[in-house]
Amino acid sequence: MDTGNHYDTIVIGGGPAGLTAGIYLSRARVKTLILNEGAAGGQMVLTHEIANYPGVETISGYQLSAIMKKQALSFGCKIRSNISIAATELYGDIKKITLSDGSYYTSDTVVIASGGRPRMLGIPGEDELRGKGISYCATCDGDFFTGKEIIVVGGGNSALEEAVSLTKYARKVTVVHQFDHFQAFEYAVREAEDNPAINFLMETVVASFDGQEKLESVLLKNLRTDELTRLRTDGAFIFIGYVPNTEFLRGVIEMNSSGEIIVDDHMATSIKGVFAAGDSIVKRYRQVTTAVGDGTIAALAATAYINEMKMQRKETAVI
Amino acid sequence: MLYTNLKHLETAEDFKKAVSENENVMIICGRMGPMCIPVYEIAEELENEYSHVSFYDMDFDNPASSVLRSLPETYGFMGLPFTFYFKNGKVVKATSSIQSMDQVKTILNSEFPVAVKA
Ligand SMILES: Cc1cc2nc3c(=O)[nH]c(=O)nc-3n(C[C@H](O)[C@H](O)[C@H](O)COP(=O)(O)OP(=O)(O)OC[C@H]3O[C@@H](n4cnc5c(N)ncnc54)[C@H](O)[C@@H]3O)c2cc1C
Numbered sequence: 001m002d003t004g005n006h007y008d009t010i011v012i013g014g015g016p017a018g019l020t021a022g023i024y025l026s027r028a029r030v031k032t033l034i035l036n037e038g039a040a041g042g043q044m045v046l047t048h049e050i051a052n053y054p055g056v057e058t059i060s061g062y063q064l065s066a067i068m069k070k071q072a073l074s075f076g077c078k079i080r081s082n083i084s085i086a087a088t089e090l091y092g093d094i095k096k097i098t099l100s101d102g103s104y105y106t107s108d109t110v111v112i113a114s115g116g117r118p119r120m121l122g123i124p125g126e127d128e129l130r131g132k133g134i135s136y137c138a139t140c141d142g143d144f145f146t147g148k149e150i151i152v153v154g155g156g157n158s159a160l161e162e163a164v165s166l167t168k169y170a171r172k173v174t175v176v177h178q179f180d181h182f183q184a185f186e187y188a189v190r191e192a193e194d195n196p197a198i199n200f201l202m203e204t205v206v207a208s209f210d211g212q213e214k215l216e217s218v219l220l221k222n223l224r225t226d227e228l229t230r231l232r233t234d235g236a237f238i239f240i241g242y243v244p245n246t247e248f249l250r251g252v253i254e255m256n257s258s259g260e261i262i263v264d265d266h267m268a269t270s271i272k273g274v275f276a277a278g279d280s281i282v283k284r285y286r287q288v289t290t291a292v293g294d295g296t297i298a299a300l301a302a303t304a305y306i307n308e309m310k311m312q313r314k315e316t317a318v319i
Numbered sequence: 320m321l322y323t324n325l326k327h328l329e330t331a332e333d334f335k336k337a338v339s340e341n342e343n344v345m346i347i348c349g350r351m352g353p354m355c356i357p358v359y360e361i362a363e364e365l366e367n368e369y370s371h372v373s374f375y376d377m378d379f380d381n382p383a384s385s386v387l388r389s390l391p392e393t394y395g396f397m398g399l400p401f402t403f404y405f406k407n408g409k410v411v412k413a414t415s416s417i418q419s420m421d422q423v424k425t426i427l428n429s430e431f432p433v434a435v436k437a
Binding site: 134145 | 350351352353354355356357360361364394395396397398399414415416417420421
């Protein structure tokens with residue numbers, strides 16, 4: 001049998017949860033492969049500065065990602081980034097993961113650490129005008145809107161905090177929010193409300209983004225009156241929360257209605273030999289520290305599972 | 320300063336040389352930001368597979384990058400990085416903001432097809 005493609009564990013996702021699992025597994029001499037769709041580091045790469053990772057006063061998300069990746073590689077973990085998974089076969093003692101290029105890998109256990117991504121509105125014009133007025137990152141693209149009028153879509157902490165930070169550049173920021181109240185901390189709400197450059201359109205949603213070569217206006221719908229109005233705008237920043245990257249496992253593994261994977265205390269999922277960790281599981285607090293904690297537990301539980309399997313195989317061989 | 324493993328363009332002369340001496344060129348102009356880093360990583364990964372394409376980056380905050388920022392193709396661009404594809408010195412495609420591996424490959428395959436040897 002060709003064992004070149006066989007690993008003890010395959011980790012799906014290379015954010016902090018996946019990289020931590022990779023570090024623990026490889027260090028325990030468990031042959032491990034991380035298959036990662038994006039850049040190693042996951043959402044950490046999206047963070048300019050991380051100031052709440054204990055032991056490190058402050059670090060850019062990119063640097064922290066690079067260190068975690070180096071640590072995993074140093075223990076012999078293999079990492080393939082920028083791949084795309086086409087199919088998974090998770091039932092049975094041998095798991096199989098097939099990539100979109102047709103290559104495949106098998107393993108005894110799988111750790112799912114596929115994290116989350118910014119939620120999109122999914123309305124006309126959003127795809128076409130991304131990078132041409134529509135943005136999901138204020139620190140990246142804020143300065144393109146110096147002296148301009150923009151909207152911020154959302155009503156949580158990120159939306160309000162980013163709206164305030166965008167007033168450094170934009171002349172006027174209009175927060176468009178679907179409910180009549182914010183789902184944010186009191187201090188974030190107050191800071192936004194006290195800012196003279198920010199105004200609010202409550203109980204309102206964006207129906208479409210419009211413009212020829214760049215965003216020029218948005219169509220707004222008032223949810224109480226159903227009235228449609230057009231607002232001229234130079235930019236739109238969208239902060240409407242995150243969705244777990246678990247679509248590829250829908251119908252395969254047990255999840256809640258939001259698509260978050262259900263796990264027990266040992267990060268074990270509904271499928272034998274399959275564990276999950278990080279932002280993709282059911283939990284309240286999504287942070288680098290919690291992802292790292294989950295990744296540790298999943299790795300230790302997967303190692304124990306592999307050892308048990310080996311013992312069982314030995315016993316069967318003796319009988 | 321970009322911390323990537325790509326070849327860096329530092330001056331307008333570097334840029335001119337790159338696009339005049341190579342038939343197929345991809346240049347990513349950005350910062351070390353969250354939307355840019357994934358695109359550099361993708362280019363780094365494709366360098367071997369696409370040996371007929373020359374990959375470069377250029378720091379968006381380097382004043383010399385105006386050679387790229389002032390190109391007409393960037394009209395309406397408001398998301399970093401700005402990514403350019405040059406064939407024989409001419410822009411054949413440009414994108415704004417983050418791109419996926421599949422999006423980059425689709426452009427490379429359509430704009431820079433490999434000549435099939437008879
Ligand atoms: C803007 C921003 C700022 C933040 N700031 C902080 C902060 O200051 N401090 C803090 O502690 N936390 C912060 N967070 C939260 C923190 O980044 C996340 O909680 C953490 O990254 C989650 O880690 P993860 O490994 O579970 O998932 P992710 O970081 O999301 O990584 C998942 C990885 O899996 C990959 N993937 C997805 N689907 C698949 C698939 N089908 N196949 C293969 N790979 C796949 C993704 O490409 C990604 O690389 C911030 C998040 C954001 C977005």
